[in-house]
Amino acid sequence: MKLRSALLGAAACFAFAPAAMAERGADGEVKIIYYQAVSGLNAYISSGTKDIEAGSLVLEPLAGFDEKGDLFPRLAAEIPTLDNGGISADLTTITWKLKPGLVWSDGTPVTSADVKFTWEYCTHPEGGCAQSAKYEGIKSIDTPDDLTVVITFNGPKPYPYQPFTGATSPILQKAQFEPCLGAAAAGCSEQNSKPIGTGPFVVTDFKVNDVVTYAANPNYRDPAKPAFAKVTLKGGGDALAAASAVMETGEFDYAWNTQINPEQQAAMADAGKGVFVNGFGTLVERIEVNLTDPSPSLPEGERSTIKHPHPFLSDVNVRKALSMAIDRQALVDVGYGNAGRPTCNVVPAPEAYASDNTECLKQDIEGAKALLEAAGWTDSDGDGIRDKDGRKLSILYQTTVNPVRQDFQALIKGWWNEIGVEVELKSIDPGVFFGGDAGSPDTFQKFYADVEMFANNFDGTDPEPYMAQYLCSKIPGPDNQWQGENINRFCDPAYDAKQQELSRTADPATRAQMVKDLNDMITKNGHVSIPLVDRGRLSAHSNSLAGVVLNTWDTELWNIQDWSRAK
């Protein structure tokens, strides 16, 4: 087994980066910049993607996702499936086998007890674990021997790969984190900032919200890797400055998520010190339509609740016309360039789940006008704004403060004015908008506006929990402190039924078809969500850095053990 993996590793080196045939640590230091600074390295009490990715150099899950979104074993010996007997026929258990001979960076062996402990750590009721949704539905975890982990679910689990896969769900060392269970989790700052892991690097120094310094893990399972002896992961600034530090001044080797507009991309690329890499995941910039009435004249507690349907957006023709008036390709060209592409779906990927819904891609202003006209929305008083029964098509359009989004607002306002819809714009501080503070009128859940624009995605490759966001039961309102993911207040029994069916279906092809149907119900047929841009990931690396493969399904630093200095 050991020989095989060593051979495989050697083969991988040979195939991908011949220059990396060096010994561990031969290539010195690699400098990475994240414009959002790292605040902790433990994914379970983290506050965002950047923390999870910074932790992924150290902590690893049983399996990760590769650049195509396929699972590959990290600490596990292989991926359990129905065929190899790793998943029971009734879909209630999954059995993972650890690679034999694995050790933590402190030299002690990795055992199944560590895996079980991780589950206990994250599901402790007082711990406030950020990833506890990954462990939902687990009845028990058994460890028949040191290398075997058997997860038993409460019922059949068509997609059993939620726990312990991807950088959001890594394995912690039991010996280190044992004193950190429950309420003690937040107090364990030493453990949280210097976790002991199995990954290619270990943390040597951590300055909160500033810089993390790593050194190669002397006990990493592949003796020839990583090629770099030291990693510096700096945080701070903005996407433009991060891109500039790689592309223009060459101070850094890799910049994460350098989301800048196409002209800036071109100017940076001209400097010639690095290249941009891009890839597409599931992040979709969309306009969400409010199906309830947000009018400020309603009493507090009834605004934007299902008590009052929206006076005109509850008419599907109006929603469809709004969607038809938008030129999505123009939005991409203005805001994202290579890092975006127009889309009509809220589930744009993985390929198997993406509906072939393309009719919205072509802007049709005349068609939108005709549709409104036919639906009875005419400009009866000649002020340029369509109306019906005394209700004007006048829209409050909100989003977060962000230069690209403000450009989108201005463009879309122009197109909507063109079809006779009056638009008022509003931009909100992202901390307030996404904060979900029930006391603030400006959160995206309260939705005190007619339409709002933001981006959303799902974790990993399984869209089932994402599709569940549009269930009737998830409508936010005053009775649940406005906590709910169905911000459109969409409620369709047919949708709920189909979603229930999805959660019981195991066959991948049927699941894929069901996800497509659900996607079409809220986009193509219902126009409840108006998808705009499939936002890719744009990162930059210097010309001298070899081995970078951009991955949008897992941590971007997923293969840092294969990175090397180009000779």
Add this chain to the structure above:
Amino acid sequence: MVAACVLGFLIVFVLVGPLIWRIDPNFIEPDTAKMFKLRNKPPSLAHPMGTDQLGRDMLARMMFGGRVSLAVGLVAMFVAIFIGTAVGVMAGFFRRLDGILMRLTDLFLALPLLPLLLVLMMLFRDPVARTLGPRFGTFLLIVLAIGVTSWMSASRVVRGEVLALKEREYVLAARSIGLPNRRIILRHILPNVLSPVLVAATLGIAGAIITESVLSFLGLGFPPDFPTWGRLLYDGIAEIRSYPERVIWPGLAISLTVLSVNYIGDGLRDALDPRIRGR
């Protein structure tokens, strides 16, 4: 004199300009093919200051934005100076008020500006907008918010001066002939604190214009499609590599305003101070 002309020109530019240059500052060509041809144009006859990244006319945006920036800058400065001078004179002149007023100043100095502004806007935006209308309500709230959060240094400076002034012979003399406090303050104290107040005022205008842009930037000020000089400057910074003129126009306008107000302040002081006039 030159300064007054420059400021006068700026005011005419923003007030009368839009009546002559009748392009809507927010107009975007709805036909996208045409829109793309109009983007990021350098200055030309059709667009004397060029166009921005969505093909909007920069000259129209500068005129429209100047109205807001000048109004906010001047009014907020007056609010701040009025509060600052009043508090400073009271604290410096009346010993009994000194403790409490200066502790109030300490409090305002210590409060973190951003959360304070967020709270002010959250509490008052909707009620004010309902009673005064959204446009004027937002304007008033922004002006008051900036004024209320930037009077402290003026009040500290004025108080320090008043502490020294009130022990001067002429004030003691005025007091000894039984002049009431109100008259002493108006006739003897206020004219003599004028020069630091004028400095605070000129510095305050620049501060107010920039603070307004920060407010808009945070989504607390005017709607996102409402250009102001500060916001144009912010937006321009990101494009400074390719289109430096985008930063130069608003930067120039703000600097000119501040410079001319400063010179007017200098002139005003010279005119009002008989001793300096003789030199």
Add this chain to the structure above:
Amino acid sequence: MFNYFIRRLLAAVPTLLLISFVIFLVVDLAPGSPMSEIPLTVPPDVRQKMIEAMGADKPMLVRYVIWLLQFFVVETGWAIQNLTGWGVIDAITPAMQKVMRLLLNSETYEFTGQRIISWQSKVPVFQIIGERLPQTLTVVGTAYLIGVLIALPIGIYSAYRQYSWFDQGGTFFSMVGYSVPTFFTGNVLILIFAIRLGWFPTIYDTNLSVTDWASFKAFVRQMALPVTVLALFNAAEISRYTRSSVLENLGQDYVRTARAKGMGEGKVVLAHVLRNSLIPVVTIVALGVPTIFGGAIVTEQIFKINGIGAALIGAINVSDLPTVQTVTFIFAVLIVLFNLIADILYGILDPRIRYD
């Protein structure tokens, strides 16, 4: 004067308590939540659990009292324990446990010397301040010192030669320095000197420690641009006040008297006029010194310095109340202290000013 000083120090305690409460109130009322940075893929019930684990769901007053206890008892206890080695924390544990159980209405709470922990990073706030202070003090402190050192001579000479070319130049320079915001000057300097010419780095390295000549050069290079921007800004403000105040005093009778009795111009200006002109300057400098601790939010962000200012704005953005409250409160203490120092300096500069 000494009595006055002691009295003011004592009066500062209730003032600071009141200030700390108002800050807490404002920060707590501000819209936004510590969950704003958590990706949308984390469902609402998990978010609720995370808020409970932070203790952010407790009533405002309870959280305020806990913060007070942590700041004045626990953190002070840790500070004493680390300095002297006395077992302060063990000594206060039984009492703290009792109080905290009462406050939290929980019978199971175990007090183990919990410090003020940042909600965002789960690290003690004082550790963050300790990590951030060096770069803030070096950059902002140096800039302030340089600013004062160039502002005073410029201000004095501008006033002495009012409307000379030097004065016009100085006025123009300082007003441009002040009217153009630091985010503009900073970005222009970075574009020209760091990106086009490559003389300076664009990103500040906080791990750099000065050990030899090469690292000292690197240190100076990364400080050069932010210090220039900040010094220009500070110098502009201070020189304006100096100029106006000196100008005011040059016209006074005592100056004529001094000149009439044949005193040299240098002595007239530096000994008589300057001393009398310093009151507004002292005020402005006393207002400015606490901001050295508070950091320069915009400049720190542009030059990626990651000092206290960056920490504060980062904490405000994610509603990290313990961090915002603690940093702001220390800032408030410094403001009160330096305003007191300014008041004392007034008395020294102008003996006629009396406070009793």
